[in-house]
Amino acid sequence: MSGLIYIYKRTFINRLKKALRKPVTYVYLAFGIIYLLMMFSGFGTMFSAWNLASPQGLVTILSVSVLFFLPTNMITYAKRKGLLFLPSDVHFVFTSPVQPKLVLLYVQVKQFLISFLVSGLFTWVGVSYFKIAVWKMILYFLLSFIVENVLETSLMIFLYGNERFSEKTVKAMCKSLYLMIGVLVLFAGYLYFVQEKSFTAVEVFLNHPFVQCVPILGWNIAFIRLLILEPTTLNVICTVLYCLSAAGFLITVVKMKCTGDYYEDAMKFADDYQEARNKQKKGETTFRIGRMKKFKKASVTYKGSYAKAIFYRQLLEYKKQRFFIFGSSTIVCLIASIVIAYAVYQTPDMNTGMMKYFLLPGAGAYITFMFSGYLTRWSKELENPYTFLIPDTPLRKLMYSTLIEHIRSLIDGCVLVIPAAVFMGLPLLNIILAIFLYMCLQANKLYFSVLSEAVLGDVLGNTGKTILRMAGQMLMITLAVIVAAAVSIFSNITWGFLAMCIYALVVTAFVAVGGSTAFSKMEVS
Amino acid sequence: MLEIQNLSKKYRKVLAVDDVSFVVPDGKVGILLGPNGAGKSTIIKSIAGLLRYQGGVGIQHMQAKSMDAKKIFGYVPEIPAMFEALTVGEHIEYIRRAYKSDITEEEVQELMARFELDDKLDKMGNELSKGMMQKVSICCALAIKPQVILFDEPMIGLDPKAIKELKLMITELSNKGVTVLISTHMLDMVKELWDVMFIMEKGKILSSFTREEAADRDIEELFFSITGGKTS
Numbered sequence: 001m002s003g004l005i006y007i008y009k010r011t012f013i014n015r016l017k018k019a020l021r022k023p024v025t026y027v028y029l030a031f032g033i034i035y036l037l038m039m040f041s042g043f044g045t046m047f048s049a050w051n052l053a054s055p056q057g058l059v060t061i062l063s064v065s066v067l068f069f070l071p072t073n074m075i076t077y078a079k080r081k082g083l084l085f086l087p088s089d090v091h092f093v094f095t096s097p098v099q100p101k102l103v104l105l106y107v108q109v110k111q112f113l114i115s116f117l118v119s120g121l122f123t124w125v126g127v128s129y130f131k132i133a134v135w136k137m138i139l140y141f142l143l144s145f146i147v148e149n150v151l152e153t154s155l156m157i158f159l160y161g162n163e164r165f166s167e168k169t170v171k172a173m174c175k176s177l178y179l180m181i182g183v184l185v186l187f188a189g190y191l192y193f194v195q196e197k198s199f200t201a202v203e204v205f206l207n208h209p210f211v212q213c214v215p216i217l218g219w220n221i222a223f224i225r226l227l228i229l230e231p232t233t234l235n236v237i238c239t240v241l242y243c244l245s246a247a248g249f250l251i252t253v254v255k256m257k258c259t260g261d262y263y264e265d266a267m268k269f270a271d272d273y274q275e276a277r278n279k280q281k282k283g284e285t286t287f288r289i290g291r292m293k294k295f296k297k298a299s300v301t302y303k304g305s306y307a308k309a310i311f312y313r314q315l316l317e318y319k320k321q322r323f324f325i326f327g328s329s330t331i332v333c334l335i336a337s338i339v340i341a342y343a344v345y346q347t348p349d350m351n352t353g354m355m356k357y358f359l360l361p362g363a364g365a366y367i368t369f370m371f372s373g374y375l376t377r378w379s380k381e382l383e384n385p386y387t388f389l390i391p392d393t394p395l396r397k398l399m400y401s402t403l404i405e406h407i408r409s410l411i412d413g414c415v416l417v418i419p420a421a422v423f424m425g426l427p428l429l430n431i432i433l434a435i436f437l438y439m440c441l442q443a444n445k446l447y448f449s450v451l452s453e454a455v456l457g458d459v460l461g462n463t464g465k466t467i468l469r470m471a472g473q474m475l476m477i478t479l480a481v482i483v484a485a486a487v488s489i490f491s492n493i494t495w496g497f498l499a500m501c502i503y504a505l506v507v508t509a510f511v512a513v514g515g516s517t518a519f520s521k522m523e524v525s
Numbered sequence: 526m527l528e529i530q531n532l533s534k535k536y537r538k539v540l541a542v543d544d545v546s547f548v549v550p551d552g553k554v555g556i557l558l559g560p561n562g563a564g565k566s567t568i569i570k571s572i573a574g575l576l577r578y579q580g581g582v583g584i585q586h587m588q589a590k591s592m593d594a595k596k597i598f599g600y601v602p603e604i605p606a607m608f609e610a611l612t613v614g615e616h617i618e619y620i621r622r623a624y625k626s627d628i629t630e631e632e633v634q635e636l637m638a639r640f641e642l643d644d645k646l647d648k649m650g651n652e653l654s655k656g657m658m659q660k661v662s663i664c665c666a667l668a669i670k671p672q673v674i675l676f677d678e679p680m681i682g683l684d685p686k687a688i689k690e691l692k693l694m695i696t697e698l699s700n701k702g703v704t705v706l707i708s709t710h711m712l713d714m715v716k717e718l719w720d721v722m723f724i725m726e727k728g729k730i731l732s733s734f735t736r737e738e739a740a741d742r743d744i745e746e747l748f749f750s751i752t753g754g755k756t757s
Contacts, residue, residue: 003623006615007608014610014649087606088650092616092665095573096623097595259590264576 003096004106024464047129056203058130059228062122063206063221070217071181073152077159078174080265083107087274090267100260101253104157112149119145132228140227147223147246151216154249160266161258180214187211212238216245295320307392310381311400318404325408329371333416336363341423351424357493358484359424360417361500364438365477367416368445369470382453382518394519398512401519402446409442410435433497440504441477447508448472450515476507526551527572527673527704528583534567534576541567542578543728549721552702554695556715558748559725565708566603568725569677572706573600584673596624599671603678605662607650613637613661614646620668628668636664639690656682663691667698674698676707680714692718712744719744724751 019025047053052060076082085093085107093103123141126132165173187210192201205211212222212234222238229235298319302312318325340363344351350359381387381401390397413435421431451472452465483503488496527549534542542564549555557565571578574590582589584598608616617633620626637643640660645653653661659682666674676695680688695705695718709715722744723733732751739747 003619006619006622007611010615010619011608011610014612014615018610018649086608087604088608090575091602091606091662092608092619092623094575095595095598095600097592098623099592260574261577263574267575 001098001102004093004098004102007093007106008109043125043129051199053129053131055126055130055132055228058122058126058132059225060203060206062224062228064202066220066224067184067217070152070220071177074155074159075174075177077156078170078177080160080262081269082156083160083266083269084273085266085270087270090263090270094260094263094267100258100262101157101161101256103260104160104262105153108153108156111152115149116145126228136228140224143227144224147243148220150250151220151242151246154246154253155216157253157258158249158256160262161253161256163258163261180217184211184214184217209234216242219245294322296322306390307396307400309390309400310387310397311403314401314404325404325411327408329367329408329412330415332367332371333412334419336367337416337418337420340420344420344424354488354493356424356426357430357497360420360426360434361437361497364413364416364434365441368438368441369473369477379449379453387519394516395513397519398450398516402443402450405446406439406443409439412442413438427494429494430497433494433501437497437501437504440501440508441473444476444504444508444511445469445473447511447515448476450518451511454515454518472511476504479507480504526583526585527555527706528581528586529568529572530581530583532568532571532578532580532582534564534571534578541728542571544580545725545728545730546580547723547730547733549704549706551704552699553720554699554705554707554718555721555723556719557706557708557723557725558710558712560710560752562727563725564728565710565725566677567728569600569675569706569708572675573598573602597669597672599666599669599674601659601662601666601674601676601679603681605655605658607653607658607661609649609651611650612647613642613650613653616650616661616665617668620665624669626669628670633668636667639694640664640687656684656687659683660687663694667694671703673704674706676705676709678709678711679707680709680711688714712748716744722747724748726752 044053047057051057073082083104089103089107093106098106119141123137126137126140127134159170159173187208188201188205191205191208195201196204206221210218212218212225219238219242222235223242225232226235226239296319298316300312300316300319302309304312340359344359350356381397387397387401416438417431417434421434426434448469449465452468455468480500480503484496484500486496487499529545529547532542532545533540545564545568547555557568559565567576570576572582572584572589574595584594587594589595589598608619611619617637621628634643637646640663642657642660642664645657648657650658659679663676663679679691683691692714695707698705699720707715707718719736721733721735722739724731724747734747
């Protein structure tokens with residue numbers, strides 16, 4: 001045990017010392033404090049606007065978080081995937097003479113700290129914004145922190161460390177949890193559509209005896225209601241059951257035999273998680289940790305050599321993908337197009353004047369900006385030594401590494417613009433220009449990413465690069481809007497549109513040339 | 526002594542290790558040889574308690590998963606993983622605390638000097654190269670002062686000086702009565718070290734020899750005569 005405490009202590013001290021030595025820490029800290037202050041200052045207005053600024057409102061928020069987090073945590077624990085062990089834990093902790101149950105607690109300590117902070121935050125928020133008595137919130141803080149953590153930790157050890165359940169039993173447990181969630185969702189749907197077609201349906205749902213009687217999950221909600229609202233026969237009984245179940249599980253896990261069978265699953269998850277983390281550091285998104293990606297069979301004919309080969313290799317990779325070059329961005333574009341068409345149908349005023357012509361480009365700019373943290377296949381090229389060994393110019397390498405992304409944005413642009421534009425009755429020239437502008441914005445985003453890699457390299461982390469990228473894009477979009485507005489005022493909207501496209505193209509070309517240095521030597525990245 | 530009794534391990538439907546039994550006596554160096562995918566690492570990880578398995582593993586006549594067995598057991602994995610925010614010195618200190626090891630400061634200094642880590646004590650885990658991580662991993666396993674130690678492909682990533690030192694260290698451990706098991710496919714590296722050899726293929730032990738039984742036969746010749754390959 002002293003070894004585990006030593007790891008925590010030294011890790012904390014070393015990380016703190018390292019962070020304090022970095023100037024960027026203070027920048028992030030300042031941003032963090034400003035963000036928190038802004039968030040807290042907006043809380044009052046937000047809770048009042050949503051009719052939540054009352055004890056009942058806090059109960060609703062806490063209950064919804066219980067409904068969301070508790071079952072998902074239980075399912076991940078049952079699958080032995082909820083705890084984040086590191087490969088170093090596998091190497092040095094799993095093999096050491098420490099009881100496997102203690103090893104589970106060692107990882108859960110981080111969760112305790114988060115829970116302590118969150119409970120503290122809710123206590124303060126409860127007093128400040130929800131008009132709840134201080135003593136009530138202190139009682140809530142103490143009891144919820146203790147009972148909820150005892151129960152969740154005991155359940156976690158029970159599900160992770162139990163060596164009597166077969167794989168089939170665990171699967172059945174997960175299925176029953178999904179079934180329970182399904183029943184609750186159906187019940188909530190029933191209340192919404194049949195009884196109360198408004199936001200108050202949530203309160204009706206949480207107040208319902210059926211929900212509060214659901215073992216553990218509902219009992220937890222009853223426990224919150226008893227602490228913050230007032231005692232009722234139902235919530236007192238359910239709270240007693242909740243506390244008894246916490247005590248029962250605690251006794252069970254203390255007595256339970258655990259020799260470390262879970263190490264195998266934890267080790268696999270640690271490796272998969274580490275891999276996902278490494279991918280995330282490179283800007284890739286992993287949706288399903290640990291799932292082996294399946295590829296289709298495909299072939300491609302290389303119609304060119306040198307840097308062109310990069311394009312054909314990427315094409316081959318995309319052909320092997322399940323959905324070819326179509327990704328989540330295509331779905332986002334389609335949804336945006338439908339939403340715009342629906343909004344125009346609901347509010348015909350949106351389809352008049354400047355708004356008619358700039359609604360779709362605005363949506364395109366918004367999508368481009370909001371999804372700017374997501375890197376695509378081109379970024380992998382910078383990690384591949386063969387990219388740098390190909391005997392061709394950096395600009396051509398950049399061009400062919402990113403060509404397929406332009407084709408993707410052309411398709412996404414068509415998906416975003418055409419359905420809504422046809423519905424809105426936009427002229428063909430404006431449709432073409434809107435698609436072209438979307439392509440330019442996407443290309444601009446892409447080349448700003450390349451440029452930030454080339455300029456910053458390892459100087460700043462991913463967050464720093466993202467900030468630079470977003471700042472560049474924001475500046476470019478703002479200037480594009482000014483250019484369009486200026487030209488529109490002096491001539492007409494179509495010319496304004498065209499000017500915006502030309503401006504975006506020129507800026508993109510400059511950024512591309514600047515970014516191409518990233519392809520000149522591997523050291524930069 | 527290290528005893529493996531009827532060890533079997535399945536990964537879903539794939540049988541990785543099939544009813545394997547062997548013994549490495551006290552103070553002997555056992556080598557587990559076999560091509561890629563033979564099941565060597567699975568056996569090593571099972572002994573280290575990282576996998577679920579069927580059968581039994583005994584360390585000095587104790588169940589391998591018992592706390593008493595773990596206290597006298599050292600493990601050097603194929604791919605070392607350091608605590609990113611702990612220095613090399615702090616890794617050793619952690620081992621000292623976790624195992625209640627009685628290794629002295631002088632012994633630590635000597636160990637570090639032998640693996641040329643004495644000037645790297647303040648380096649963080651995430652600042653180390655793969656070779657350095659492997660050296661730290663070896664030093665940590667040795668800092669336990671184990672009675673049984675497992676090495677999974679220990680030479681990979683090490684520089685020639687460290688390989689030479691490791692070989693010398695293994696011989697010294699053996700002379701002190703420590704049981705050593707090395708899993709490798711680098712036959713040349715373990716040529717002079719072994720006392721007992723287990724040759725594996727497709728999850729089974731095809732053959733085992735003591736050095737006396739092998740007499741003057743070369744390790745490569747022995748290996749390929751069993752696995753059916755050709756000597757270089």
